[in-house]
Amino acid sequence: MPGETTLTEFIIGEQRRFAHATGNFTALLNDIHLACKRIAALVGKGALAQALGRAGSENVQGEQQTKLDVLANAIFLRTNEWGGQLAGMVSEELEHPHPIPDRYPRGRYLLLFDPLDGSSNADVNVSVGSIFSVLRAPEGVTDPVERDFLQPGSEQACAGYAIYGPTTMLVITLGRGVVGFTLDREIGEFILTHPDMRIPEDASEFAINTSNERFWEPPVQRYVAECLAGRSGARGKDFNMRWIASLVAEVHRILVRGGLFMYPRDTKDPDKPGRLRLLYEANPMAMLIEQAGGRASTGRERIMDIPPSALHQRVAVILGSKNEVARIEQYHLEHGQGLDQPYASPLFNTRSLFSQD
Numbered sequence: 001m002p003g004e005t006t007l008t009e010f011i012i013g014e015q016r017r018f019a020h021a022t023g024n025f026t027a028l029l030n031d032i033h034l035a036c037k038r039i040a041a042l043v044g045k046g047a048l049a050q051a052l053g054r055a056g057s058e059n060v061q062g063e064q065q066t067k068l069d070v071l072a073n074a075i076f077l078r079t080n081e082w083g084g085q086l087a088g089m090v091s092e093e094l095e096h097p098h099p100i101p102d103r104y105p106r107g108r109y110l111l112l113f114d115p116l117d118g119s120s121n122a123d124v125n126v127s128v129g130s131i132f133s134v135l136r137a138p139e140g141v142t143d144p145v146e147r148d149f150l151q152p153g154s155e156q157a158c159a160g161y162a163i164y165g166p167t168t169m170l171v172i173t174l175g176r177g178v179v180g181f182t183l184d185r186e187i188g189e190f191i192l193t194h195p196d197m198r199i200p201e202d203a204s205e206f207a208i209n210t211s212n213e214r215f216w217e218p219p220v221q222r223y224v225a226e227c228l229a230g231r232s233g234a235r236g237k238d239f240n241m242r243w244i245a246s247l248v249a250e251v252h253r254i255l256v257r258g259g260l261f262m263y264p265r266d267t268k269d270p271d272k273p274g275r276l277r278l279l280y281e282a283n284p285m286a287m288l289i290e291q292a293g294g295r296a297s298t299g300r301e302r303i304m305d306i307p308p309s310a311l312h313q314r315v316a317v318i319l320g321s322k323n324e325v326a327r328i329e330q331y332h333l334e335h336g337q338g339l340d341q342p343y344a345s346p347l348f349n350t351r352s353l354f355s356q357d
């Protein structure tokens with residue numbers, strides 16, 4: 001259709017706005033979006049490609065890999081390593097940074113990614129996605145090691161995800177708002193369909209895995225209890241709950257119509273202060289959310305301010321509509337000061353035993 005803007009046209013238009021920009025960044029985004037198209041095609045074949053189910057292996061984080069995890073990781077590495085734009089890559093599926101093979105030139109960018117997010121959802125035909133974050137290699141570094149990737153989210157040059165749902169979409173930010181493209185499968189191009197994704201400041205929808213309620217910290221228990229109390233409680237309005245168990249799908253819903261997503265810190269596994277990975281899940285999603293006018297926090301601090309200490313570090317994630325995230329941060333603050341009785345009481349979790357009536 002005349003007048004339609006392709007992803008390539010959009011990126012080149014952005015590049016022209018900056019006098020010193022080179023074609024490197026454009027070329028990098030071209031390769032990233034090709035990787036996403038390749039994964040979309042694979043995911044779309046499902047059982048026909050014998051690609052569903054477990055691979056029988058574990059990744060560095062002790063998680064069962066699905067066949068799609070392994071294949072999507074190989075696609076991301078292969079599609080992005082040859083072009084000369086990258087100095088190195090980090091993947092959820094690899095313990096150490098992936099060096100650019102010697103036969104290819106090195107560039108100045110670092111690519112960090114979760115090749116397939118929510119991969120177990122693919123077996124039941126529910127949306128999955130890919131998440132990516134682009135950093136600049138430190139000056140003069142052509143062979144990046146782990147510490148070169150440990151940059152706070154505020155240093156990201158670009159972040160985005162692809163969602164493989166009823167349609168395949170690519171949603172990106174280059175630091176000037178958030179734009180969404182829909183894959184036109186007939187011509188094989190991503191077409192600009194969501195030119196300015198904005199998150200409403202208030203929300204009446206929240207997403208959290210309530211089966212972990214007993215492990216949550218009091219500020220999160222308080223927030224959710226108030227949502228559940230609805231019109232008759234402290235909030236004075238009713239809420240709806242959502243839980244897709246796929247970060248990409250949750251964030252996408254929030255970018256389209258607002259809401260709140262939480263994977264908070266809990267006491268279920270003392271070794272994991274959160275579930276989601278900072279560098280290639282929380283940071284890119286935080287940049288998208290903030291660029292769309294939302295807020296992304298651990299409850300105690302802004303996600304993009306966290307100085308990373310390890311490649312696969314996990315963090316608590318609370319993101320979405322600005323006023324809801326700010327409210328939960330306030331609850332954490334009040335809890336720290338002991339102002340949120342009865343939620344500050346150690347007896348809160350056993351209140352049925354200590355019932356006052």
Ligand code: MN
Pocket residue numbers: 114116117118247281
């Ligand atoms: Mn993931």
Ligand code: MN
Pocket residue numbers: 069092114115116117118119
């Ligand atoms: Mn994954």
